[in-house]
Amino acid sequence: GKRNMDALSEEEKRLFPLKTVTSVVSLFESILKRTTEPDLALLSIIVGCIENTLTCNQQILSGAKSTVITTTVDETSEKLLAIPPVRKEDDFPEIEWPIVEALYVKFRAVIKSSVDVTQYGCSEFATRELVKKVSDVIWNTLTRSYYKDRAHLQSLYSYLTGNKLDCFGVALAVVAGCQVLGFNDVHLALSEDHAWVIFGLDGKETAEVTWHGKGNEDKRGQPVDAGIQARSWLYVSGNPVICSRFTEVASLVSSINPSITATTDSLEVASMQQALLWVLYDTGHLTRYPMALGNLADLEELSPTPGRCHCGQLFSQAIEVARRCYGNSHVYPYTYQGGYFYRNRMYKEALESWANAADAIRSYNYSREDEEIYKEFLEIANELIPFVMKVEGSGHSARSILKDSECFAHLLRFYDGICQWEEGSCTPVLHIGWAKPLVNTISKFDSQVRRHVVISCSEVAEEDTPATKPPEGKAEFHRENLDANANQVVLPWPLAKEQEQEERLVDSHVGGKTADQK
Numbered sequence: 157g158k159r160n161m162d163a164l165s166e167e168e169k170r171l172f173p174l175k176t177v178t179s180v181v182s183l184f185e186s187i188l189k190r191t192t193e194p195d196l197a198l199l200s201i202i203v204g205c206i207e208n209t210l211t212c213n214q215q216i217l218s219g220a221k222s223t224v225i226t227t228t229v230d231e232t233s234e235k236l237l238a239i240p241p242v243r244k245e246d247d248f249p250e251i252e253w254p255i256v257e258a259l260y261v262k263f264r265a266v267i268k269s270s271v272d273v274t275q276y277g278c279s280e281f282a283t284r285e286l287v288k289k290v291s292d293v294i295w296n297t298l299t300r301s302y303y304k305d306r307a308h309l310q311s312l313y314s315y316l317t318g319n320k321l322d323c324f325g326v327a328l329a330v331v332a333g334c335q336v337l338g339f340n341d342v343h344l345a346l347s348e349d350h351a352w353v354i355f356g357l358d359g360k361e362t363a364e365v366t367w368h369g370k371g372n373e374d375k376r377g378q379p380v381d382a383g384i385q386a387r388s389w390l391y392v393s394g395n396p397v398i399c400s401r402f403t404e405v406a407s408l409v410s411s412i413n414p415s416i417t418a419t420t421d422s423l424e425v426a427s428m429q430q431a432l433l434w435v436l437y438d439t440g441h442l443t444r445y446p447m448a449l450g451n452l453a454d455l456e457e458l459s460p461t462p463g464r465c466h467c468g469q470l471f472s473q474a475i476e477v478a479r480r481c482y483g484n485s486h487v488y489p490y491t492y493q494g495g496y497f498y499r500n501r502m503y504k505e506a507l508e509s510w511a512n513a514a515d516a517i518r519s520y521n522y523s524r525e526d527e528e529i530y531k532e533f534l535e536i537a538n539e540l541i542p543f544v545m546k547v548e549g550s551g552h553s554a555r556s557i558l559k560d561s562e563c564f565a566h567l568l569r570f571y572d573g574i575c576q577w578e579e580g581s582c583t584p585v586l587h588i589g590w591a592k593p594l595v596n597t598i599s600k601f602d603s604q605v606r607r608h609v610v611i612s613c614s615e616v617a618e619e620d621t622p623a624t625k626p627p628e629g630k631a632e633f634h635r636e637n638l639d640a641n642a643n644q645v646v647l648p649w650p651l652a653k654e655q656e657q658e659e660r661l662v663d664s665h666v667g668g669k670t671a672d673q674k
C-alpha cells in the first residue's frame with residue numbers, strides 16, 4: 157500500500173493539540189514502537205516547543221500569590237494575561253501539530269537545499285567531508301554572537317525559531333541533519349562534557365562537529381584521536397556513550413531543561429521529562445547511558461513516581477553501567493550519587509562516592525579543556541567536605557565520622573586521586589586555595605582515628621594477591637594492580653567489591669610515578 161510519508165500517522169496526529177504529559181508520553185511510546193527509526197528532528201522540535209513555551213515566556217511574581225503570569229516575549233506589562241494561580245500539574249499551553257509540522261518541514265528544507273549529496277560520493281556511508289558540510293550548514297546559520305551557556309538552546313526548536321544552539325545542540329542538529337539526508341551511520345558520541353559523531357563502516361570514524369568551552373578554537377571536521385591520546389577527561393579515554401537512534405532520543409530527552417529561573421522549575425516540563433525518561437528506561441534505551449540514569453534519579457529524588465524503584469537504586473545502576481561498559485572512566489555517576497548522599501545527610505556514604513569519583517579521575521592527565529570536572533572536584537573539596545566537617549564538627553558522639561577511620565580513609569583516597577590526576581599533567585590542579593580546606597579537614601579527625609589507618613605501600617600486586625584482611629579495626633587505603641605502564645588503575649571488581657565492604661585502605665607511594673611511567 158501507499159507508504160505513509162507523513163512524519164506522524166493519523167492516529168498520532170489525533171493526539172494534538174498536546175495539552176498534557178500523558179499525551180506527549182503516548183506520542184513518544186507510539187513513535188518508539190515503530191519499525192522505522194525515530195525521527196530526531198521531529199522529536200527535538202516537539203520537546204523543545206513544550207520546554208520553550210513553558211519556560212521562556214514566563215515570569216513568576218514574587219510574594220504570597222504564586223500567580224504565574226504568561227506573556228509572549230514582546231508583550232508589554234500592561235497587557236499581562238493573568239492566568240489562574242493554581243494549574244493542574246500537567247497542563248501545557250496547547251501545542252498544535254501544524255506549528256510543529258511547519259518547523260519540521262523547514263528543517264528538512266534547510267538541510268536538503270544546502271547539501272548536494274551527489275558531491276559526496278555514492279556510498280551509503282557518510283564521509284568526513286559530508287559530516288563537515290552538515291556541521292558547516294548548522295554552524296553558518298547560527299546567530300553571530302549570543303550567550304552560548306544560556307538555558308533552552310539545546311533543541312531544534314531553538315535552532316529553527318531563534319537560530320541559537322548550545323554545544324550539545326549543534327551536535328544533535330548535525331546528526332538529525334545527516335538523518336534527513338539518509339546517512340543513518342552518523343551517530344552521536346557523548347562524553348561527560350562534550351559531544352562528537354561517529355560514522356562510516358562499523359562506525360569506526362570520528363569527527364568533531366561542534367565547539368567546546370570558552371576560548372577554545374573549534375576542531376570541527378577533525379577526528380578525536382588527539383584528545384584520547386592526551387588522556388584528557390573530556391574524551392573519557394575513548395569510552396564515550398556511542399548512541400543509536402534510540403539513545404539519541406534519550407539524549408534529547410535528558411537534555412530537556414525545566415528551569416524557568418535559577419531557583420524555579422516548570423513542574424510540567426520536569427514531569428514530562430521524568431515520564432519520558434521512564435518510557436526510555438522501560439524500552440531499555442537508558443541501559444548504557446549513566447548520565448541519563450543519574451538525571452532520572454535526580455528527578456525521582458525530587459518527586460518519586462509511585463511503584464518505581466527508589467532513586468538510590470538508579471544512582472547505583474548508573475555506577476554499575478559505568479564500571480561494566482565504560483572501564484570506570486566516567487566521573488559523574490559517582491558525583492551524582494555523592495550529591496544525593498550529601499543532600500540527604502548521609503555523609504559517610506557521600507565521602508565514599510567522592511573517593512570513588514577520585515579513583516575514576518586519577519588515571520587521566522588534567523588538560524585545559526577539563527575545567528568542568530575540575531570545578532566539580534573543587535566544589536566537593538572546598539565547599540561540600542568542609543560543610544560536612546562543620547556539621548560533624550561536634551564530634552562528641554562516638555558515631556561521629558570524625559572518629560571513623562573508614563571515613564578518614566575515604567578522604568585520603570579522595571585527595572590521593574586528585575594528586576595522581578595532577579601527576580604527569582601539563583596543567584597543575586592543586587594550588588594554595590586547596591591546601592587550607594585540606595589541612596582543616598584532615599586535622600578535624602581525631603588523632604586516634606589517624607593512628608588506625610595503616611599506610612603501607614603496595615607495589616604492582618599480582619592478579620591473584622590473596623585479599624589479606626586488615627588487622628581488626630584497622631582500615632586500609634589500598635590501591636593495587638597497577639597494570640604494566642600504570643595508565644589505568646584497574647581493580648578486579650570482586651576485590652573492589654570486597655574492598656568496598658571492608659574499606660581496606662593502604663596508601664601506596666606508587667601514586668608518585670613520574671610522568672612517563674603514568
Ligand SMILES: CC1(C)CN=C(N2CCN(c3ncnc4sc(CC(F)F)cc34)CC2)S1
Nearest residue numbers: 324346347348349350351410447488491492
Ligand atoms: C553530578 C552532576 C554535576 C549533575 N548533573 C550532571 N550533568 C552532566 C551533564 N548532563 C548530561 N546529561 C545527559 N547527557 C549528556 S551528554 C553531555 C555532554 C554534552 F556535551 F553532550 C552531558 C550530558 C546532565 C547533567 S553531572
